[in-house]
Amino acid sequence: MKIAFAADPLASFKIYKDSTFAMMREAVRRGHEIYAFEHKDIAFDGGAVLAQVSRITLTGDPVDWYRADAAIVQALNKFDAVVERTDPPFDMEYIYATYLLELAEKQGAKIFNKPEAIRSHNEKLAITQFAQFIAPTLVTSDEMRIRAFHKEHSDIILKPLDGMGGAGIFRVKEDGLNLGSIIEQMTHHGNRTVMVQRYIPDIVKGDKRVLLIGGKVVPYGLARIPQNGEVRGNLAAGGVGVAQPVSAREREIGETLGPILAQRGLLLVGLDVIGDYMTEINVTSPTCFQEIMEQSGIDVAAIFIDALEQAAGVP
Structure with missing residues (x-):
């Protein structure tokens, strides 16, 4: 090839x-x-x-x-x-x-991945298509809606829809400290849409990257574990990657989404899962191949090239 x-x-x-x-x-x-x-x-x-x-x-x-x-x-x-x-x-x-x-x-x-499918799957917003697997979530630019969501859930995460590597993510606890200024900054005074989610305490155990290749779940994922009081597990934000077997819940999510996303032209997908909840669907350039290989022995690159050869129809 x-x-x-x-x-x-x-x-x-x-x-x-x-x-x-x-x-x-x-x-x-x-x-x-x-x-x-x-x-x-x-x-x-x-x-x-x-x-x-x-x-x-x-x-x-x-x-x-x-x-x-x-x-x-x-x-x-x-x-x-x-x-x-x-x-x-x-x-x-x-x-x-x-x-x-x-x-x-x-x-x-x-x-x-198929260009149209990449364009159609914003890595934050795409999770809303599978609401059965996500934590309470709000997508809006409206300050009053965000304040009401905070009042209901007490401990929340706010994230930009175009962020990467954990950049621009804020946590606001029950005291609501700086919520107003965070909303102003992130929404540009109500002119930019953001995602707000209930804080998931299981983040301390890691933000797990679960890979789907050719619609199938790779048996090991990489838990990106926050360090030094961080709320973000992203490796780019200083998280430590630990390869772990995919849990029953992660497999349930992956086996539900895998065939659907593969049919849409997404050969390689990286799901981000915290505890029981999916938080992102990564479709541009999902990573963690080498960390999983080195720690588990699962040759992710070989699995990917197998799937690529099959999808391209060329031996």
Whole structure:
């Protein structure tokens, strides 16, 4: 197979933990050719969706880990698979990229995850489609609604709908300290929508990343455990990752969502679960492959490439 990865600059990768690198390494191990490009390298020109791509060779060196051939312009439908792995923020440039990738699909490209599905599943809001698995949740820009929600639940979390890595998340306890200023800041005085949820005490045990690949639950997940009094378990916010078997509740959530999301074109999904509740559905560039592999022995990258080969229909 010829596999093209739409990703952030390769020079920025921390390969000891990067899931895209793990995918690349497994693909190369199987004899596939790998290529890389960034969103800024995509263009519609001459009636076709093209990208300036470089063929990548892995060196095996933990520091100088790749070689990139001279870039060439290639129609995306000439690859057996295009894997979207660009990190958020999911801004307008990301959305424009999904439009171009969707057009490339119409021209015969096979893109994973499906661009339309990425665009349709805001990683915070998508959980509202599966309300049976979420904690009490409010989505609004209205101050009075947020205050009423706080009055009802006493201990709440407020989060932006376009955040990543735990950025911009606030906890407000029963005393309501600074609630007014937090609402003003987060909603831009009622002009921006936010998500508000009842605080889930089980966060102290970790914010669990549960991976779905090809609609199936990976048997181990990664609990991101908050440190030093933090309310956020995200690894980017200093959380410590501990691989754990998927619980019965997590499996129930994953087995319910897996086939639905796979049918929508989401080959790889990362569910975030705290205690009994799902808090996010990650579809842009879900991570934790290497941490799970190193601690549990479950080769997540191999599971993913198996699913990619099957989805692309190429041995």
